[in-house]
Amino acid sequence: MKNIVIAAVALVLAAGALGVIAFGKLGENLVYYWSPSQLLAQGDKAIGPTIRLGGVVAAGSIAWNANKTHLDFKVADGMLPTASFVTVSSNEIPPQMFREGIGVVVEGTYDKSGVFRTNRLMVNHSNKYRPPQEGQSQEEWQKSLLEEEPQATK
């Protein structure tokens, strides 16, 4: 009988904990990254502390300096040209998968001039895995990549 009570208590606690994790405000308080629009909505609160920003590398926004040690690009909410974006400035060498239209999460600080400075640039991969297409040129490939929504826009 005592053991049944233990089982019931453990199950109730487990259900409660799962409820909090799944439906509670936990996600809002312990958010892993902000999207560009969420960051912009924070106003001055976002300036200063180390935070993470996640989104898509906006098409045509990647600008390297001459010797490729410094990189500026825009992280946007989505692939639409009208999506809100934040300009990111990075001294970090990006991972090889970095390109236009891919999902990224950057860790760093947002400053008053509206630039997000990062020294930790991460690229995420969607749950889609494909073999390379036969005979597809680099340009066609680059173009095909821009047609899909990356993970970080969810």
Next chain:
Amino acid sequence: MIPLLVLAQAAADAQPSPGQVGSGRVIGGWEFVTAAYVLTFLGIVLYAASLWVRRPRS
């Protein structure tokens, strides 16, 4: 492969060529694949050995 390289050269100022950092493709990386499978098999062998050492002796 050759037309691919030519195209990449042509676009070199706009975007990095394949294999370069930030090209959008991971080139190579076999050392990570090897490490992953070595670790996998090492894990199997070591855990199996630990079960063998602790086996019931009755």
Next chain:
Amino acid sequence: MPSWVPLVLLLVPVGICLALPFKRDLLDKVWLVLAAEAVFGIGVGTYLALFSVPPERDMGEVVRIFAAHVPQVQNALLAVVLNFGCSLWFLIRKSWVADSLAESSAEVGLYLGAVGTALGAIWAKPTWGVYWTWDPRLTSAAVMLIYYAGYLALRRFTDNPDTRATWSAALGTFGIVIPVTVYKSVVWMKSMHQVQSSPETVYPQLVTAFRFSAIGFLCLMIVFIYQRYRIAQEQLKREVAPPEALGAPQGAA
């Protein structure tokens, strides 16, 4: 090879597990069959993943880690869910078979989870650019490893089989929070880790390699849990437990 072919291999472990409640000493005889299928499945899966699957469009060669990382973390979650089932079973029926199985599945789940998570870190470096980041999936996976390491450590602190079984069963029952959170974290929260893949989102050659490997690891998990279970039963016997502790049929001899 069509990607459904390896699914035929599922018949063996699933059939054995379904028959097990009716014939509890079944594994004493057929565990070697499962061990052979584990070697075969993992062997073929690894061979295909390393030498036959074409490189992925963005990830290139490192996609091959898929066929080792995913099966191990999946089976780790399965083992931990089994620990939950056995914990509940012990609390309701006070079955010592359940207690031994709970201990075994926690240990095997911890081992597979630790290797699977380490493989995830190895895979993350060339793709994400970092070995580790505290996103919800990785954080919950780390919590899982710590929780079940703690569960096993706690079992060692208690000499009384009764107390040990009851309190570890309470931990194991509450522990269901963790595998569910690990599994669902990518859906519930924003994370670095991608959401679950499915055969529709993965190219067929990789699906085939993955399925061989996953079914191989399933067989391996069953064999490991079975062998670990025998050790747990032996320990219970040594502890001069009451006669009902010899719940396993092979203990009757």
